[in-house]
Amino acid sequence: MRLWLGLFLLGVVLVSALLADTAGSWLGLDPWAPDLFARYAPPSATHPLGTDDLGRDVALRLLHGARVSLAVGVGAALMGAVLGTLAGMLAAWRGGLADAVLMRLADALLALPALPLLIILSALDPAMLGLPRGEAASDVLRVALILAIFGWVGVARLARAAAMSVLAMDFIRAARALGVPEGRLLLRHVLPALLGPVAVATALAVGGAILAESALSFLGLGIAPPAASWGNMLAGAQEAVFQAPLVALWPGLAILLTVLGCNLVADGLRR
Amino acid sequence: MSIPARLLQMLLTLAALSLVFYLLLGLMPGDPIDLALTADPRLTAADAERLRALHGLDRPLWARYLSWAGAVLRGDFGYSRLFARPVLALIGPALLSSLALLGLALGLAVLAGVGLGVLAALRPRLGPAVQGLAALAQAMPGFWLGILLIILFAVTLGWLPAGGAAEGGEPRWPFLVLPVATLAFGHMAAYARHALSAMRGAMADPWIRTARARGASEGRVALRHALPNAAVPLITLLGLDAGSLVSGAVITETLFARPGMGKLIFDAVMGNDYNLALVALLLVAGVTMLGNLAADLGQRALDPRLA
Numbered sequence: 001m002r003l004w005l006g007l008f009l010l011g012v013v014l015v016s017a018l019l020a021d022t023a024g025s026w027l028g029l030d031p032w033a034p035d036l037f038a039r040y041a042p043p044s045a046t047h048p049l050g051t052d053d054l055g056r057d058v059a060l061r062l063l064h065g066a067r068v069s070l071a072v073g074v075g076a077a078l079m080g081a082v083l084g085t086l087a088g089m090l091a092a093w094r095g096g097l098a099d100a101v102l103m104r105l106a107d108a109l110l111a112l113p114a115l116p117l118l119i120i121l122s123a124l125d126p127a128m129l130g131l132p133r134g135e136a137a138s139d140v141l142r143v144a145l146i147l148a149i150f151g152w153v154g155v156a157r158l159a160r161a162a163a164m165s166v167l168a169m170d171f172i173r174a175a176r177a178l179g180v181p182e183g184r185l186l187l188r189h190v191l192p193a194l195l196g197p198v199a200v201a202t203a204l205a206v207g208g209a210i211l212a213e214s215a216l217s218f219l220g221l222g223i224a225p226p227a228a229s230w231g232n233m234l235a236g237a238q239e240a241v242f243q244a245p246l247v248a249l250w251p252g253l254a255i256l257l258t259v260l261g262c263n264l265v266a267d268g269l270r271r
Numbered sequence: 272m273s274i275p276a277r278l279l280q281m282l283l284t285l286a287a288l289s290l291v292f293y294l295l296l297g298l299m300p301g302d303p304i305d306l307a308l309t310a311d312p313r314l315t316a317a318d319a320e321r322l323r324a325l326h327g328l329d330r331p332l333w334a335r336y337l338s339w340a341g342a343v344l345r346g347d348f349g350y351s352r353l354f355a356r357p358v359l360a361l362i363g364p365a366l367l368s369s370l371a372l373l374g375l376a377l378g379l380a381v382l383a384g385v386g387l388g389v390l391a392a393l394r395p396r397l398g399p400a401v402q403g404l405a406a407l408a409q410a411m412p413g414f415w416l417g418i419l420l421i422i423l424f425a426v427t428l429g430w431l432p433a434g435g436a437a438e439g440g441e442p443r444w445p446f447l448v449l450p451v452a453t454l455a456f457g458h459m460a461a462y463a464r465h466a467l468s469a470m471r472g473a474m475a476d477p478w479i480r481t482a483r484a485r486g487a488s489e490g491r492v493a494l495r496h497a498l499p500n501a502a503v504p505l506i507t508l509l510g511l512d513a514g515s516l517v518s519g520a521v522i523t524e525t526l527f528a529r530p531g532m533g534k535l536i537f538d539a540v541m542g543n544d545y546n547l548a549l550v551a552l553l554l555v556a557g558v559t560m561l562g563n564l565a566a567d568l569g570q571r572a573l574d575p576r577l578a
Contacts, residue, residue, distance in 0.1 A: 108284060110511070111563050112556055115518035116536050120295050120552070123540050207410065214412050215522050219537065231412075238418050238526070245422040252415030259410035 003268025009261030013254075017066040043246075061228040062250055068140060068229040069210050069258060072222075075144035076151055076209035081202040083148060084155025085194060089186060091156070092163035103160070106153045114150050115215065121146045122221035139223045143216060147209045154205065158197040166193045200269045207262030214255050230255050274568070281560050285553055289343075290336060292552050296545050297332045303352055303543055304328060339549070349546040353538060358550050361535065366554065368436070369531035373520050375447060376454035384459040385505065388466025392474060393493055401463055408460035413519050417453035417526045424449060434527040450527045454519050458512060465508050469501035476500065503574045510566025513559045 087106075091099040122143070166172065167190065175185055216222035217231025218238075225232050230251040237248035304322050308314050314322075323329045327338070342349065348358040391401035425433035431445050473479070474497050482496045483489075521533030528534070532555055539548035 111514055111560060112288075113514045113517035113521070113559050115521045116533075116552055116555055119521075119537060119540050120292065120299075120548075124295065124298050211410075211412055215414065218412075218414055219522065219525060234412075234415060234418065238414075242426055245426060248415070248418045248422065252412060252418070255415065256407070256411050259412075260406060263406065263410055 001268075002264045002271075006261045006264025006266075006268055009257050010265065013066050013070060013258050013261065016063050017070050019063065058233075058247060058250060061233060062230070062254055064228040065230040065233060065251065066254065066258075068223055068227065069213060069255070071140050072144050072147070072213040072229075073206040073210040073258075073262070075140065076147035076213075077202045077205035079144060079148035080151025080205050080209075081155050081198055083152035084201070085159045085191075085198055087152060087156040088159025088161075089163050089190060089194070091160045092167055093182075093186060093190075099160075102156065106156055109150060109153045114212070118146060118150070118212065118216060119219065119221060121149065122216055139227065143213055143222050144209070147212050151205050151209060155198055155201045158201050159194050162194050162197050163190050166190050196269075200266050203262055203266035203269060207259040207266075210255060210259055210262070214251075274564075277564055277567075281557070281564070284560065285557055288556055289340065289549065289553055292549055293336045293339065293545075294332060296540070296548060297335070299540075299543065302328055303545075306543060343550075348550050351539070351544055351547040353542045353544040353547065358546050361547060362532075362551060362554065365530060365532050365535045365551075368529065369520055369524070369533065372447065372450055372454065372523065372529065372531060373516060375451045376458065376520075377516060379451060379455040380458035381462055381505075381509070383455065384462025385466045387459070387463040389470050389493065389498065391463075391467045392470035393489075398467070401467060405460040405463045408456055409464075411457060413453055413457045414522050414526045416456055417449065417523060420449050420453060421527075434529065436530055446527075446529070450523050450529060453526070454516070454523045457519065458516060461508060461512065462505065465505055466501065469504050470497055473497040473501040499573065503570055506566050506570045506573065509569070510563045513562030513566070516562075517555055517559050 087102050091102045172185065172189060175189055180189075213222050213229065214231035214234065217229045218235045220232075220235060222231050223229035225236070233251040234248060237244070237251065240247060302323075304319050304326070307322065308319055320329075327335060339349075350356065351358050351361055354361055387401045387404070391398045421433045424431045431448055433449075434446075436443075436446055470493075474493070476497070479492055479496055482492050487496070517533075520531065521536065523529070524531040524533035525537055532551055536548060536551045536555065538544070539551060
């Protein structure tokens with residue numbers, strides 16, 4: 001029930017993201033073209049949800065924002081899942097020093113306030129990290145990478161716990177006694193057992209990354225305008241709460257429903 | 272681990288963090304001299320080189336870190352470039368303002384969250400409503416709720432200020448209401464969910480039946496017998512929550528233009544104010560770690576099995 005409700009919400013967001021261009025040509029509007037004579041226009045037939053501070057169509061920008069949010073959320077969560085699974089498996093398999101170092105690092109990252117660290121990482125020069133500067137696609141990649149630096153921790157802890165319980169089982173001893181090489185052992189016998197918990201953590205991480213992206217973009221450190229992201233749309237709307245309070249409603253609602261969808265899917269998978 | 276060992280570990284972590292922060296800040300584009308160049312067109316390239324040498328900015332990053340760390344250990348935290356005042360003089364009032372916001376929001380989140388959770392555990396019909404509210408609160412971007420509250424209470428009703436801080440003899444509380452509510456709402460969710468499941472578990476324990484058989488009232492059973500047992504996981508959560516609460520305070524302060532540590536860190540990082548950014552970041556990390564330690568100690572005090 002929760003799973004299906006969550007999948008439905010995410011499906012709606014996915015379809016909106018896919019239809020962004022079609023909807024634009026259908027309405028005959030360009031989501032990036034400013035129209036200074038139609039600033040903060042109320043909802044109408046041409047602009048279903050009104051216009052923003054530069055007279056751009058809010059509904060179209062919401063659809064394009066769905067692309068950015070999904071790309072950042074899924075990208076960060078997948079990178080975090082891969083890193084976390086590797087780290088968790090390594091910690092459980094090697095034990096000893098590798099385990100201690102990885103888990104203390106994870107503890108430290110969990111205990112620290114993430115946002116101040118994200119602010120520093122986002123303020124770094126992307127060129128120094130080998131990324132091109134100032135394009136929407138590289139912004140998405142940069143934000144997803146930064147979020148994955150924190151995102152692997154939750155996955156690693158779950159993967160480590162699951163891997164440890166599998167590695168203690170009899171069939172692992174049997175496989176080792178049969179001479180199965182360690183790499184094959186981890187890949188064929190341990191990894192499949194981790195997929196369940198990792199899937200749950202990844203679904204949760206998508207929602208977490210979408211929230212974090214919106215916070216960073218709201219602070220002006222995430223996706224840079226003119227590209228539309230739900231976070232930077234909110235930042236623009238906040239400056240105009242006195243003139244056009246409604247503009248602030250939609251991007252937040254979109255974030256809320258998407259993150260709710262991710263959390264419901266994670267909850268449903270867990271059961 | 273004993274308390275002195277924990278404190279020592281904290282200090283080592285802070286020392287390691289200071290190096291990481293210093294290196295990261297050093298990787299940021301532009302240095303203070305670049306900013307001076309953009310501010311004063313009469314400065315020549317030769318002037319810039321001379322200024323860099325004068326302030327030691329031509330030295331390698333690790334040498335600069337060592338001399339900064341040495342000065343800090345001697346108690347010299349330096350001056351803020353942005354505000355032209357000693358770093359410590361800036362941090363004092365900002366820390367107090369942030370702690371007021373954090374303390375009130377945490378208190379409200381715990382009271383409301385645990386209250387709702389306990390209520391839902393005792394009255395099963397309320398369960399779905401509380402769980403639904405918690406799910407919404409957890410999925411909502413905190414700053415969006417803040418914007419909505421500003422629209423309702425500051426713009427439409429005009430009851431409360433939209434942001435800023437009290438000046439002169441103004442009362443302080445109107446400036447705290449919306450930020451505290453914004454920060455508390457999102458964090459309430461986790462406490463409500465955990466309190467609900469912990470109370471459900473505790474109410475099924477055998478000593479609850481014993482207490483009821485002795486004739487204890489339902490309220491006494493819940494508050495005196497079940498709640499203390501349910502509180503242990505909640506205190507664990509308190510420790511885990513410290514970091515995200517501080518993160519939430521950063522964005523809440525920015526949204527409401529409240530002078531505090533969050534805004535100070537943001538301005539300092541954006542303005543290449545290394546001295547201020549480093550000290551403020553380390554302080555925030557230290558406060559978070561102290562919060563974790565306090566949660567650990569509280570847990571041991573409640574549950575003798577852990578000590």
